[in-house]
Amino acid sequence: MKILISNDDGIFAIGLRTLANRLAAAGHAVTVVCPDRERSATGHGLTMHKPLRVDPVAAVFAEGVAAWACSGTPSDCVKLALDAILPTAPDLVLSGINHGANLGTDVLYSGTVSAAMEGVLEGIPSVALSLVGPGAEDFQPAAEFAHQLVLGLGQQPLSLPILLNVNVPSRKVVDRIRGVKIARQGMRRWYDQFEKRTDPRGKTYYWLAGKVVEEGEAELPAEPELVAQKQFPTDVAAIKEGFITLTPLQYNLTAYSGLTRLSSWIPYSAVEKSLAKD
Structure with a gap:
């Protein structure tokens, strides 16, 4: 597969290098376009009032990995790669492996998640990967899981415009990884x-x-048809139990459980009637 990898920890991050080298060793065509420095918690910010600069990077990654350092944000990196650097679109966009968790509401600030979401916006299956644990340094288990996930996505591609947000517990958090759980955002x-x-x-x-x-948990009261979602644990809870969490995220932020409530909201109705009179 042709894989584009970015991150928000910068071009020299260990997690990035571990991921890129593992996938290159498996025979994938890997291209890396990352910020030239730390860009954590930049969200989905884009650079619009100054030029972006990009430089090739050598002697950092394994042979066969093409890498560039970009002066912009993680989202800049993915947009630039897709529109200006790569001759053809990749099969998959990966972001990470992040140095630290991207659980629950962290995803609203995360440059890692935003880089992956940029891939989704362009119609490309995308995955954000993070290693959970203070001072975690062993990224190999997370890279190995990423390799297996890439194989799975190659056999069964995502058919929905979603990204997969993956968090892997480090050995500093749990003694052993107990498995994988599909989880909802906590x-x-x-x-x-x-x-x-x-x-x-x-x-x-x-x-x-x-x-x-x-x-x-921080959710709107669920409509009756959404109650079944409660069968899935939150990513926050599952990671504490020693599970790798896999959470589907989307760029459509509509709170569907609020639509019917707003339609019967009295203040809104009163304003609507008042405007109609004018």
Whole structure:
């Protein structure tokens, strides 16, 4: 398969190198286009007011891996690769392996997930991959799972416009991986703390830090036909139990369970009638 790989940790990240080299060793045609530096938590940002620069990178990856470092965001990298660098569209877009979790509401900020979503927007099956655990360094199990997943997608391609968000527990989180679970998106609430500092010129600046203070579920009340989804655990819960989590995500953010509720919302109806009189 022709595979495009990006990330948000930068071109020299160990997780990226482990993934690209494993898939190249399996015989896939691997192209890497990544930010030239750390670009975590950039979401789906794009560079619009300055040019993008891209440089070939050698002696970092295994033989056969074509790699470029881009001055832009993760989403920039995928867009640039698809529209300007690659001669033909890849069969698959992979993003990662991220250094850290992308669970629950993390996906709203994640450059890793956004890079994969850019592939979905272009109609290409895409996967975001993350290794969960503080200071996790052994990316080989996650790369091996990615290899098996790529084989599976080659045999049964995704037929829906979704990306697969994969989180793999590291050995620093669990003693052993218990298996794989299809999971729904959970919730992670962070306590944000801005540390106030002063630079050498006497000017004030702030440094954002934070920690997870709550994990669980954060959903609108489900309509009766959606209750069956509760059979699937949240990604947050399943990863704690030692499972690799595989969560389908989509770019359509419509809260379908809210449509019927809004249609009978009295304030909205009153405004509609008032506008009709004008």
